[in-house]
Amino acid sequence: MxxxxxxxxxxxxxxxxxxxxxxxxxxxxxxxxxxxxxxxxxxxxxxxxxxxxxxxxxxxxxxxxxxxxxxxxxxxxxxxxxxxxxxxxxxxxxxxxxxxxxxxxxxxxxxxxxxxxxxxxxxxxxxxxxxxxxxxxxxxxxxxxxxxxxxxxxxxxxxxxSQNFKDLTTTYLDIPGVPRIRGSHMGEAVVNxxxxxxxxxxxxxxxxxxxxxxxxxxxxxxxxxxxxxxxxxxxxxxxxxxxxxxxxxxxxxGEVTMKSGHECLSWLNAQPSRSVVFLCFGSRGVFSALQLKEIAHGLEKSGQRFLWVVKSPPPTEKEKTLGFSSLASKELELDSLLPEGFLNRTRDRGLVVKSWAPQAAILNRESVGGFVTHCGWSSVLEAICAGVPMLAWPLYAEQHINKAGLVEDMKLAMPMEQAENGFVSAIEVEKRVRALMESEDGKTLREQSRKMRENAQxxxxxxxxxxxxxxxxxxxxxxx
CATH class of the missing domain: 3.40.50.2000 (Glycogen Phosphorylase B;)
Incomplete structure (x- = not known):
């Protein structure tokens, strides 16, 4: 036998x-x-x-x-x-x-x-x-x-x-090996x-x-x-x-990367070394129309080159009653979502991509110098393997904990300061994006990211x- x-x-x-x-x-x-x-x-x-x-x-x-x-x-x-x-x-x-x-x-x-x-x-x-x-x-x-x-x-x-962790907005938890985090920033599965x-x-x-x-x-x-x-x-x-x-x-x-010939890659190839900040927030990373406008204003005022992946906002209560039960129900119209004239004013230094882009391929382009991320772990690892420093904007799941580790211990990211409801102002976007790309702290992060890329290899x-x-x-x- x-x-x-x-x-x-x-x-x-x-x-x-x-x-x-x-x-x-x-x-x-x-x-x-x-x-x-x-x-x-x-x-x-x-x-x-x-x-x-x-x-x-x-x-x-x-x-x-x-x-x-x-x-x-x-x-x-x-x-x-x-x-x-x-x-x-x-x-x-x-x-x-x-x-x-x-x-x-x-x-x-x-x-x-x-x-x-x-x-x-x-x-x-x-x-x-x-x-x-x-x-x-x-x-x-x-x-x-x-x-x-x-x-x-x-x-x-x-x-x-005996309280819900979601209510512990000013209480910090002491967990062995973990930077102190607010109770409300525990993973979404356990806050209620x-x-x-x-x-x-x-x-x-x-x-x-x-x-x-x-x-x-x-x-x-x-x-x-x-x-x-x-x-x-x-x-x-x-x-x-x-x-x-x-x-x-x-x-x-590479065998998993779909649409590897995406138009944004040729655009990136034409940009100066380490000059572009890349914004992408994962499959579930959707923002309200108001938040999208704040991001746009912040990017424009920052003066930085950018590549931004934009998804349709979640449907409003009124849209739900009209049958827009999913994101797929809405056609993504950038002109109406973003501030009037934004795409035209930033066309020489920015590119907005609808819904999806080949993230790993983008991060490995020579022109990419920073990554605004939701701190999903797959995205974090892709950035680490590409040696790209991060701006941490957590949204859901365990991402607030990942952010704490990235900022406090690993020294691979700057924090994006958020209101308690998660909202980020245009002023904050402008300040942090500029700091990531131009400041001494950003330069230090870039060097640490380069070393960690080598450590990963x-x-x-x-x-x-x-x-x-x-x-x-x-x-x-x-x-x-």
Whole structure:
């Protein structure tokens, strides 16, 4: 009887950014340990297939050792009532997938030896499935250790107050290894105790210590302070802390970049070195019409060259009643969204792009000297790998925590000062953009960003910290 193939089964959280970083982890494993194959479980119906399907097809063609296993549709849909948050619905959906995950592991084990089961943190309800089959089970955290630490420490934070974190606007939290942050800046899933997602995260925090380890998309020289705090057990003082394997930066390479010939790239090629500030805020980064005008005024007054990706504002209450239930319902008209004459007055030094641009390719252009970002971790890593300093404007999820780490510890970003409701004035945009591109502090950030780019390359080179962490990870599931 022929020896069964050793495989690693992965179950990513059902969002394209989580899938991409987990695929990159799989590719890194295969590059250094080609004796394995990788099987990735995919949910059905939880994400938009128009972006997911082309990506999966490209990966499958380029990487025959990566196999995608589509899980069946859920027999009954989750409760999607308007009172339930997006994350509460996501957690419920993933819990309903548990029998399908069990059946998939059972099926895969008939033809392959499953060496490990790696699950996204939102998929923690499937943790016990791996334990049931006695498969070493690990969590994959696609973000930074600075935002992992508050999750590990969350049961203690929960016990320290009965208030909603969203109401702690002037109260600062002391979390081991993390710069002090306001309670209201905890991740969106945990700021409201009335949201079922709050208790899902509490449950997640109790599952993390039970795993064989946690894989984080970072590298040692980027985050020495939170990495040491977690390794020392400071975030889980009442139980052993599992190993945290820092195996980053994991970012998509050129094969994932769509529309690589985008018009903005040729425009960038014609600009002077390090002269352009790039503004882009991720897939969910939408602003009100008022905020867009403030950004435009600030950019114009700053006198800097800029490339700005603009999305349609969310529909107003009136537009919702007229049937504009989604951003796609509205045609993006820049002339009406931006201040009158703005595009004409700035056409010699600025370019506004509708909806989407090839971010990684832009950041790697010689002309780009600064990046205004929402602090999503994939975007942060792309900037680090390109050596571009950042202006931090967090919007949602764990981004306020990422901002604190970037500004206070990593020294890779300046903060964009926001009102309590998140609003940023034109004066602030003008001041910060000019400081990033012209001031001595901006020059210092630029030099630190250049050094960190080199550190990222070293981490993934032979003998580097991330490659060594990967070696230890593989040894942990196959000690012989």
């Amino acid at each position: 022929p020896k069964m193939k050793d495989t690693i089964v992965m179950f990513p959280s059902p969002e394209i950014s989580h899938l991409i970083s987990m695929v990159e982890l799989g590719k890194l494993i295969l590059h250094h340990h080609p004796q394995y194959s990788v099987t990735i479980l995919l949910t059905t119906g939880l994400v938009d297939p128009t972006t997911m399907t082309p990506y999966i097809n490209r990966i499958s063609q380029a990487n025959p050792s990566i196999v995608f296993h589509q899980l069946p549709f859920l027999p009954t849909p989750p409760d999607k009532s308007p009172l339930r948050s997006h994350l509460a619905i996501l957690f419920e959906s993933l819990r309903m997938y548990t029998p399908n995950v069990r059946n998939a592991l059972q099926s895969i084990s008939l033809s392959s030896t499953i060496q490990s089961f790696i699950i996204g943190i939102f998929c923690f309800s499937s943790f016990d499935v791996g334990s049931h089959f006695q498969i070493p089970t690990y969590f994959f955290y696609s973000s930074a250790v600075v935002s992992l630490a508050p999750i590990l420490y969350f049961p203690i934070l929960h016990s320290q107050t 105790r009335a949201d079922p997602a709050y208790y899902e995260f509490l449950d997640l925090a109790t599952h993390l210590p039970k795993s064989k380890g946690i894989i984080s998309n970072t590298f040692e020289s980027l985050e020495p302070i939170p990495i040491k705090a977690t390794a020392d057990g400071a975030c889980i003082p009442h139980a052993p802390t599992p190993p945290v394997y820092c195996i980053g930066p994991l970012i998509a390479d 070293v981490a993934l080179a032979k003998g580097g910290s991330s490659v060594e962490a990967l070696r230890k990870l593989v040894e942990s599931w196959n000690p012989n």
